Amino acid sequence: MGTFIIEGGHALKGDIHPQGAKNEALQILCAVLLTSDPVTINNVPDIIDVNKLIDLLSHLGVKVTKNGTSSYTFQADNVDLDFLQSEDYKILGRGLRGSIMLVGPLLARFGQGFIPRPGGDKIGRRRLDTHFEGFIKLGAKFRYNKEEYFYGVEAEELTGTHMLLDEASVTGTANIVMAAVMAKGITTIYNAACEPYLQQLCKMLVRMGAKISGIGSNLLTIEGVSELGGTEHRILPDMIEIGSWIGLAAMTKSEVTIKNVAYDELGLIPSTFRKLGITLERRGDDVYIPAHKDGYEIQNYIDGSILTISDAPWPGFTPDLLSIVLVVATQARGSLLIHQKMFESRLFFVDKLIDMGAKIILCDPHRASVIGHDFQSSLKATTMTSPDIRAGISLLIAALSAKGTSTIHNIEQIDRGYQNIDGRLKQIGAHIQRIS
Template sequence: MGIFKIEGGVRLKGDITPQGAKNEALQILCAVLLTEEKITINNIPDIIDINKLITLLGNLGVKIQKVGSGSYTFQADEVNISYLETEAFKKEGGSLRGSIMIVGPLLARFGKGYIPKPGGDKIGRRRLDTHFEGFINLGAKFRYNREDHFYGVEAPDGLTGTDMLLDEASVTGTANIVMAAVLAKGTTTIYNAACEPYLQQLCKMMNAMGAKVSGIGSNLLTIEGVDKLGGCTHRILPDMIEIGSWIGLAAMTRSEITIKDVSWENLGLIPNVFRKLGITLEKRGDDIYIPEHKEGYQVRTDIDGSILTISDAPWPGFTPDLLSIVLVVATQCKGDVLIHQKMFESRLFFVDKLIDMGAKIILCDPHRAVVIGHDFKSTLKATTMSSPDIRAGISLLIAALSAKGTSTIQNIEQIDRGYENIDERLRAIGAKIVRA
């Protein structure tokens, strides 16, 4: 396994451009299975999880051609459905969380879809019930093999539109159900649908392919089924999680950084949450400029003087993927912050590594942590640590870049799953980081 050696305490300076959004790409790539016509997708991030999904699509028979940096064409005109029942697929699909989203398109177009229990981050239970209950509502029959954790849905006579209320506003669940419903007979309504920008992008792409999805951006989607979809060209948004990561990096290292082409209109609460931590960030066109924080950053309390609480929620609430970053940034603020991670019960367990580095954190329970800011009067200390998941990994990397001394981060494959050439991009703005 690879490691990062990081010499911390170095001020950084320069421009950094966010990669294409990982979470959007996982949905968009699965949607190419909905048509036999050619689809061009631009701004695809070159990261492990996305490359695994592209490989899986190729093994399913999708014709894939790289036409430029981050740009590919896909044509699913000779899909090999029998591959879904092979041992190779069980192993391949089980290594990637995003593989669950091939089921909806395959079910819609070919009348069946199978998937092994998906892998991904170990951040707590991530239920699949919403996905399969949606397929059942559309008329599919569900089966589950407990011995090898293999799921299947079948609808040999096609799917039929219906009204449904989701039991949770699952992003991947909503995406999967919408992709199934676009080729169903009749009209489907989905209430309590997720409405994240990446899901909006998926719906807009399918409309460009000939689907009839309305209510985009709201929690009530209406889908009028069509007989078939065609090709299109689509560009993936910049990754809002990476943008938040660079904001946190600038604050923790007290660096002057400009984040380029961030798509401000799709950032939601992210800029305001970092401003509540006392971080100055300016909108310059479609860029974010963060000046050097020489005097540190002062946390804003609530109006009544209560301790600031930052919690996650479905969009347009604050994304849970950035709570790990916010927690690290809070270790050097002026003031105290309560971090409340509601959606995943294991995501805060990496704080023991920050405590080893000298952070003042009280882990109240699996969902809540109180952070007592150092105000840079006591910087974090370098240490050796292992990356448990993508978001904790980048948080520990940011902590190491701000710490005194040389830190080692192991299991960096977790970071590479979500961040493209991160060591090269950090070195370009002055970071002292080596991959070994």
């Protein structure tokens, strides 16, 4: 288990380049199974979750060619369907939440898809019903081995239909779209997720020959085709990482420029951080954050009531950044209510922040009230363990702002979502050391 040793209290300065988006990469990589032609993917992040999925594709028989530091070509012209029933597949599939999105393209192209109950962050219940209900509506037969927690769907032919999703699940929508693009007839998906990463997947599928309309809305119409071809695709910058760097800059009173952020795809992220009192400027396609030497003040609502920041399906604020907002609020001027609606375990990491001296009241598993210090007192260094990706980066930001030397264990959780994070932070002046 790896560990970070962080000496906090140092201002950072310089440029930082966001990695390719983790959540987009997991969808896009699964889509290479839809064709026997080569598919080239650029701006692939070098992180644990993505590398696990690439390894899993390789075990499935997909030819993987690394073209450069962040570019790969995949060719799924000899997929080993027998591997889907093997113990190795069950072990590899369990270690990655994103493996669930292999099922849709496998079902579409080969008439069968199997997956063990996937792993990932322990942030609360993350059900798979939306995925499999969609497959069933397309005509697949569903089976589940309770002893081995092994899911399967099979169909001789998928048929287009109308479906209303019970929730706007991003991975569920992606999985159903990948199944529907080769179904016979027309499929309409209402209450579809419309995140930029889902839009990216749909645009890539269109370039491969799929017929999809309504991209960017919550109503997708898909006319099935018999086969898809190869393409080249570039993954967007990771909006969660961009939000993390905004929070880091403010919390450490640092002057930072985040380069090439695809600003028009950031949605509510810039305006939400501005509500916390953080100054950020758009400079071309970069985001510049000046050193907040006088701190930052949380806005109240017009009637004077306390600001509430909550998550919602896109174009609402992403749940993956609520942990960042929470930690940034601990040093703000004013108070804030965080309402995490989606996951019931994601706020439990606040105990570590309270140990560091933060003023936080955990109202219930979904809500936390934060009273900012206004930098009148620093957070105190401590020893802690990262419970998941987003809590891990939040604790790292807290440690970089704290007085003294902090230790963070289980940093593999952070590595699952952030590429070479200690190396990149050192380049802008962070005092951080990785110990194996």
